[in-house]
Amino acid sequence: MDEIRATPFLAGLRRLLAETLQDGEQVVWQGQPDGVARMIMWRFLWWIGFPWLLLTAVAAGNDWIDQAAQPLMMLGVAMVAAPLVMLLHDLQTLYVITDRRALILRTAWGRRTVSQTPFRAMDTAFEILDIGGGTGHLNFASGRSTRSPDTDYTGRYGFRCVRNAPRIRDILEGARAGKVRRSPAQ
Incomplete structure (x- = not known):
């Protein structure tokens, strides 16, 4: 597990991830938003x-x-x-990069949601918006509905309030390029 904190919501997030993964799909990285930074x-x-x-x-x-x-x-x-x-909302969120797509999983307030972005639907260049304290927003798709909690007011979509966003961008770029390495300790 890369950046996952043990919370009462973790078991539900892991079940949702197991149900969401396709046959043969490999998890490259997983983590959660930095809820304290957002707070x-x-x-x-x-x-x-x-x-x-x-x-x-x-x-x-x-x-x-x-x-x-x-x-x-x-x-x-x-x-x-x-x-x-x-x-609390961030504690019920899991960001996942697989060898095929990026996933945002939520079990917030008893409602299970999965948002997926295949590599072919991503922007050619990823954008990082630094919010301070080593945390940032990693935007990897544009033109999304602004109703999503993972989309800013311009339609840029991605992982919000993620720690060490440049490293996560490099992992996502590597996965998209086919240089997949399974995360250690998984």
């Missing part, structure tokens, strides 16, 4: 959410807001909880 990217919500909750509690306690207190409190809780929800 830190959205930490500004904490800077807004905690003061929001404090001000809402003070306003409700002083009867400055009457019926608006509950919706305002719920909005503050949502801002504080959002980065943690993103972390």
